[in-house]
Amino acid sequence: MSTSTPTLTSGIRVWTAPLPLTAAALCAGLLALIVTGVLSGSTAPSELSDPGALTRWGLPVARFIHHLAMATAIAAVILAAVAVPPQAGPRRRRKLAGEGVAAEHPLFTRTMQIAGLAGVVWTVAAVAVLVLTFSSLSGLALSSSDSFAAGFFDYVQSIPTGQAWAAVVLIAAVFATLVTAVRAPAGLFFIAVLGLTAIVPMALVGHSASGDDHYAAVNSLGLHLLGVVIWVGGLVVLALLSPALSRDAAQTRVSAAAAPVTEAGPPSAEAPATPAPGMTETLLRRYSTLAGLALITVAASGVINASLRIETLEQLTATSYGLMISAKLLATLALAGIGWMHRSWIIPRLGSGARPSGLLFQLILVEIAIMAAVIGISAILGRTAPPVPEDLPPDATPARTLTGYDLPPEPTGSLWLTLWRPDWLWVAVVVFLAAWYLLAMVRLRRRGDSWSVLRTASWLFGLLVLLWVTSGGPAVYGTVLFSGHMIQHMTLTMVAPLFMVMGSPVTLALRALDVRTDGTRGPREWILWLVHSRFSKVITHPIVAAVNFAGSLLIFYYTPVFGLVLEYHVGHELMIFHFLATGYIFALVLIGQDPLPARPAHPMRLIILLATMVFHAFLAVAMTSSDQLIQAAWFGNMGHDWGFTALEDQRSGGELMWALGEIPAILMSFVAGVIWSRDDKRETKRLDREADRTGDAELNDYNDMFAQMAERDGPR
Numbered sequence: 001m002s003t004s005t006p007t008l009t010s011g012i013r014v015w016t017a018p019l020p021l022t023a024a025a026l027c028a029g030l031l032a033l034i035v036t037g038v039l040s041g042s043t044a045p046s047e048l049s050d051p052g053a054l055t056r057w058g059l060p061v062a063r064f065i066h067h068l069a070m071a072t073a074i075a076a077v078i079l080a081a082v083a084v085p086p087q088a089g090p091r092r093r094r095k096l097a098g099e100g101v102a103a104e105h106p107l108f109t110r111t112m113q114i115a116g117l118a119g120v121v122w123t124v125a126a127v128a129v130l131v132l133t134f135s136s137l138s139g140l141a142l143s144s145s146d147s148f149a150a151g152f153f154d155y156v157q158s159i160p161t162g163q164a165w166a167a168v169v170l171i172a173a174v175f176a177t178l179v180t181a182v183r184a185p186a187g188l189f190f191i192a193v194l195g196l197t198a199i200v201p202m203a204l205v206g207h208s209a210s211g212d213d214h215y216a217a218v219n220s221l222g223l224h225l226l227g228v229v230i231w232v233g234g235l236v237v238l239a240l241l242s243p244a245l246s247r248d249a250a251q252t253r254v255s256a257a258a259a260p261v262t263e264a265g266p267p268s269a270e271a272p273a274t275p276a277p278g279m280t281e282t283l284l285r286r287y288s289t290l291a292g293l294a295l296i297t298v299a300a301s302g303v304i305n306a307s308l309r310i311e312t313l314e315q316l317t318a319t320s321y322g323l324m325i326s327a328k329l330l331a332t333l334a335l336a337g338i339g340w341m342h343r344s345w346i347i348p349r350l351g352s353g354a355r356p357s358g359l360l361f362q363l364i365l366v367e368i369a370i371m372a373a374v375i376g377i378s379a380i381l382g383r384t385a386p387p388v389p390e391d392l393p394p395d396a397t398p399a400r401t402l403t404g405y406d407l408p409p410e411p412t413g414s415l416w417l418t419l420w421r422p423d424w425l426w427v428a429v430v431v432f433l434a435a436w437y438l439l440a441m442v443r444l445r446r447r448g449d450s451w452s453v454l455r456t457a458s459w460l461f462g463l464l465v466l467l468w469v470t471s472g473g474p475a476v477y478g479t480v481l482f483s484g485h486m487i488q489h490m491t492l493t494m495v496a497p498l499f500m501v502m503g504s505p506v507t508l509a510l511r512a513l514d515v516r517t518d519g520t521r522g523p524r525e526w527i528l529w530l531v532h533s534r535f536s537k538v539i540t541h542p543i544v545a546a547v548n549f550a551g552s553l554l555i556f557y558y559t560p561v562f563g564l565v566l567e568y569h570v571g572h573e574l575m576i577f578h579f580l581a582t583g584y585i586f587a588l589v590l591i592g593q594d595p596l597p598a599r600p601a602h603p604m605r606l607i608i609l610l611a612t613m614v615f616h617a618f619l620a621v622a623m624t625s626s627d628q629l630i631q632a633a634w635f636g637n638m639g640h641d642w643g644f645t646a647l648e649d650q651r652s653g654g655e656l657m658w659a660l661g662e663i664p665a666i667l668m669s670f671v672a673g674v675i676w677s678r679d680d681k682r683e684t685k686r687l688d689r690e691a692d693r694t695g696d697a698e699l700n701d702y703n704d705m706f707a708q709m710a711e712r713d714g715p716r
Helices: 019-040 053-082 106-138 146-158 160-179 185-196 199-204 214-258 279-309 313-318 320-351 358-381 398-403 424-446 453-471 473-477 482-501 505-512 523-531 534-539 542-557 561-567 569-591 602-624 646-694 697-713
Strands: 005-009 012-016
Touching (some): 019 214, 019 320, 019 358, 053 106, 053 185, 053 214, 053 358, 106 146, 106 160, 106 214, 146 160, 160 185, 185 523, 199 214, 199 569, 214 279, 214 358, 214 424, 214 569, 279 320, 313 320, 320 358, 424 453, 424 505, 453 473, 453 482, 482 569, 482 646, 505 523, 523 534, 534 542, 542 561, 542 569, 542 602, 561 569, 569 602, 602 646
Antiparallel strands (some): 005 012
């Protein structure tokens, strides 16, 4: 029996993926969950404290529903913000009150309905996971007793797993509330960001986060979840949108066939809205780009995460954990093949004018079934012990207890360059930014436009410095030595941003990215919105940028913030982002060539640089002369015997702050002076051309004014 559902619209056959078929594809995940749970034995009764069959089976089912609903809700908002036109009909700018508001595009309405419903399911499923996780960990069966309630509230308040899932519940509830009311693109952008923040607590308490190499496990799991949300959620949204997409395609063909050939006039606001031509092809192309990036992210992060829990090939083929990992890998390869068929065969046919075929949506349903099966396997995988033990060894050193890693060897000049511990989050950021920059430059050159090789070299060198400071020697020694942390901090703030700013990435993006004309906001439109936003005007104000740049040092080292960064993984990642962002904005305001809402005059730039150099010197002298150890409970208890004390190392860190702050500032002053000189020459040439064109009219008027003044003030 055929799975397609053909309908007839004015003689044009269209194919849709009905809701029952989409639901059946999603149920494949439940079947995979049941089979995997039985074969692995992870849902069998516990010999010590069994919470009951309802918890044993309910928890993986709740996690399965939670992951699907979360992915669908967030992906729907992302597609509404970047891929689906919010209004029907041609794009118009209505600046005058009373001009009327265009009707909402049917696809946009449907997408937001999907987001709202999925958000509610996400919230309910998150509550179920929170309660069932407590039941599973405590061994208590679900009940309404006072002892269960007291233990549950203590679990939410004091246990990291409970705190993390309570945060997910709160995020999901706020997301579901906002998504029913917000329709503006900027609002949808912030709602999507809010939804994606739920990945952070999930990654922190994921099935691999408690094992060895905590940083790598958490970051790779977070990237894995990010890719799954965009990839799986986007595909589910496309399947649920398929009836609307097919109706749009049919109505477009009917309208094109029935419309008389006349000269096009201005669109009427009262006329009935017609769907945008080629919306199916356009939406699939935009999703395909996101899905391609998500596929690479999911595959790479999955391999990295699995390598932390599986050490030998035998563990991959002879253990339940390894077999589930192998099944996920094979499914990912199959999905990659189907995605290649979409991008290389089906989407180009749609671009040539063909109507959406049954094969398109049949492949989408097959993809959803495979993805749902993978999520079902993952729900059981989270309850299965990995082959590599996750507990801290009983003979762990003080450094291992504090940082999660053994004490590195004594720092020498070569080890700062050869010792590496990849931070996979920033590795992914660096690889993405480098690949995007090179592809954009190649696109410009193929179009016949030029782009400076020096700018490209500067950008790539800045990214290389960023990679070294987040995954190389500074990252390794930054957790055990104050001086190592200072190298990481100042390089993030003063060195990497300096070269990245001189690469002018925003200018390259505005020249290379396509302009959207269908009312949606693509990458170029979002960049322009951010550049001209009120937020950008505030943070790029020279005084705000300078105070943020210099004040962050004082607040960071002389408040409890430093201790939180050392102790918590999220704090460490936020520290890297904050220092990189403040340094980038500071350098952008002073020496950048990318567009800004406003840029200070050249003398003001040099004054700001001079003030910053003085502040760095003052703070460095205070550190080198201090007898009080900063974060003594951390740096004083590392247990190393490298010939210097923690206080001596702190004084070395103060000296490094002075050097790593002053040298880049001097280089920045030189660049600012060169820019000032070039701007003066450019202005002089402009004035000379103006004088040649007008015959020195401005100078003659100026001299005539003085002559009249002299004549008026002379003797009568």
